[in-house]
Amino acid sequence: MSQLKWWETAVIYQIYPRSFQDSNSDGIGDLNGITSRLDYIANLGVDAIWISPFFKSPQKDFGYDVSDYCDIAPEYGTLNDFERLLSTAHSLGLKLMIDIVAAHSSDQHPYFQESRQSKRNSKSDWYHWVDPMPDGTPPTNWLSFFGGSAWSWEPRRQQYYLHNFLPSQPNFNFSNPKVLDYFEEIARFWFDIGVDGFRLDAVHTINADKPPYKNNTPNPNFVLGPLPLDQQPFFRQLHDFAQLNQPGIQEFSARMRVVSDSYDDRFLMGEVDGDNEDAMKVSKSFTEDGRLHATYNFDLLEWNGLTVDGVKQVINKAVEIFNNTGKLCFAFSNHDVPRSLSRQLAPLNIKNEHGEALQLLLLKLESCLIGSTCIFQGEELAYEDVEDIPVEAMKDPWGIEFAPIFPGRDTCRTPMVWDANLPNGGFSDANKTWLPISKKHLKKAALEKVKNDGSTYNKFAQFLSWRKKQPAFMQANKITQLSGSERQIIFDRISDQQTLRCCFDFDSLTASFEEI
Ligand code: GLC
Ligand code: CA
Numbered sequence: 061m062s063q064l065k066w067w068e069t070a071v072i073y074q075i076y077p078r079s080f081q082d083s084n085s086d087g088i089g090d091l092n093g094i095t096s097r098l099d100y101i102a103n104l105g106v107d108a109i110w111i112s113p114f115f116k117s118p119q120k121d122f123g124y125d126v127s128d129y130c131d132i133a134p135e136y137g138t139l140n141d142f143e144r145l146l147s148t149a150h151s152l153g154l155k156l157m158i159d160i161v162a163a164h165s166s167d168q169h170p171y172f173q174e175s176r177q178s179k180r181n182s183k184s185d186w187y188h189w190v191d192p193m194p195d196g197t198p199p200t201n202w203l204s205f206f207g208g209s210a211w212s213w214e215p216r217r218q219q220y221y222l223h224n225f226l227p228s229q230p231n232f233n234f235s236n237p238k239v240l241d242y243f244e245e246i247a248r249f250w251f252d253i254g255v256d257g258f259r260l261d262a263v264h265t266i267n268a269d270k271p272p273y274k275n276n277t278p279n280p281n282f283v284l285g286p287l288p289l290d291q292q293p294f295f296r297q298l299h300d301f302a303q304l305n306q307p308g309i310q311e312f313s314a315r316m317r318v319v320s321d322s323y324d325d326r327f328l329m330g331e332v333d334g335d336n337e338d339a340m341k342v343s344k345s346f347t348e349d350g351r352l353h354a355t356y357n358f359d360l361l362e363w364n365g366l367t368v369d370g371v372k373q374v375i376n377k378a379v380e381i382f383n384n385t386g387k388l389c390f391a392f393s394n395h396d397v398p399r400s401l402s403r404q405l406a407p408l409n410i411k412n413e414h415g416e417a418l419q420l421l422l423l424k425l426e427s428c429l430i431g432s433t434c435i436f437q438g439e440e441l442a443y444e445d446v447e448d449i450p451v452e453a454m455k456d457p458w459g460i461e462f463a464p465i466f467p468g469r470d471t472c473r474t475p476m477v478w479d480a481n482l483p484n485g486g487f488s489d490a491n492k493t494w495l496p497i498s499k500k501h502l503k504k505a506a507l508e509k510v511k512n513d514g515s516t517y518n519k520f521a522q523f524l525s526w527r528k529k530q531p532a533f534m535q536a537n538k539i540t541q542l543s544g545s546e547r548q549i550i551f552d553r554i555s556d557q558q559t560l561r562c563c564f565d566f567d568s569l570t571a572s573f574e575e576i
Contacts, residue, residue, distance in 0.1 A: 071427050150254070291465065
């Protein structure tokens with residue numbers, strides 16, 4: 061019944077492949093594992109899946125450090141396995157999106173391996189190489205997200221290279237047109253195979269600028285907070301002239317759009333963040349005509365959680381900036397932040413025992429907002445965050461760098477539990493899984509929840525099937541200004557055929573809908 065494109069209203073299920081299902085007993089999830097569980101996802105009633113990176117990679121940042129963009133990491137399977145996954149997903153009516161990490165590659169990528177050898181080789185200007193200052197120090201004061209300087213020294217070239225994340229994730233130099241050509245090739249490779257869209261990782265950190273670079277200025281609003289994320293040195297600087305959201309990025313957006321427009325009905329969603337309150341506004345510039353279709357937004361992913369008023373402010377901002385469009389994608393959880401259920405209890409002033417009800421309410425709320433939404437594996441089971449990963453067992457490089465004050469991102473990345481009676485909760489037959497299985501999740505085994513009518517999985521499935529029949533959600537992306545008491549969020553979703561008043565009550569933890 062919808063005239064909108066599929067992605068304008070899509071509920072997208074994010075799969076973290078390492079932790080979804082292991083099919084060959086090595087303790088690591090893989091593509092065949094995902095294929096074997098696609099029914100479970102399709103029956104939930106989502107429209108699409110997005111799979112975090114499974115490309116060849118030394119896994120220093122668990123796949124967000126790619127050494128071959130057009131091949132599969134052996135621990136995840138083969139291209140044939142991927143094609144089987146894709147055709148199974150399509151046969152179940154699911155679109156499939158993959159994660160393209162364009163901002164940086166792995167240092168094991170053959171182009172970086174060549175680039176670092178000398179100042180004169182065929183890839184010498186594919187990354188950002190800058191001479192040291194006369195005293196030998198790095199060219200600027202820029203910091204990496206994951207700690208320390210954003211510059212690392214390469215003795216063979218006697219130069220520094222830029223990395224906004226780990227030193228093993230060198231930034232591509234997007235002022236070199238050959239780099240754009242390369243990403244066009246990669247995009248065509250995957251579109252030709254038949255993927256329906258890309259989630260473009262960290263596009264706001266793509267670097268297309270040329271030296272001489274300026275130092276970042278101190279962030280006057282930086283407060284050393286009690287919470288781990290507030291202590292990240294990266295946020296001590298402003299990034300007005302470097303590292304984030306620099307103008308050259310849009311050449312990348314435009315090129316990707318030309319490529320995707322040469323295929324049928326494909327979707328480009330860019331992960332865009334910024335330094336300040338204006339990040340959502342900035343993200344809109346990525347979705348202007350001829351650029352990306354939509355932006356993956358961080359505002360509901362706030363590490364420390366949001367109050368009811370905080371959520372309202374985010375929705376109001378979206379109404380102001382993106383109303384009447386599907387160019388925005390919200391998420392409450394992903395592989396980078398503590399799980400929404402755990403994060404949101406305290407700021408919303410809700411007791412632990414009501415966690416499941418809260419989770420369902422958040423899932424419904426995000427699926428009623430304009431644009432698409434991404435839910436993260438385990439949210440449909442009301443998974444809590446895992447708090448018990450000892451430093452010795454941590455895997456996330458960011459977490460390890462800042463341990464023990466910062467828990468890192470392993471706590472939301474532990475494997476799915478399918479059947480509590482099987483070894484490792486049915487995730488794997490291995491003696492040891494790459495991250496431990498959470499005892500908390502053993503009580504929330506997926507296959508049990510599927511059988512139980514009252515489970516979050518089934519209630520959300522019922523909700524999604526009802527949602528698909530509402531013109532107010534499926535035929536327009538229009539929302540009115542918000543109202544409601546301090547503990548409520550109320551808005552109308554409006555299409556030509558229907559006005560639906562949506563009320564989310566954080567006292568009773570219920571959502572109600574009324575046609576008006
Ligand atoms: C994105 C990913 C994150 C990764 C980072 C660097 O933010 O979501 O997991 O560490 O990019 O690629
Ligand atoms: Ca495996």
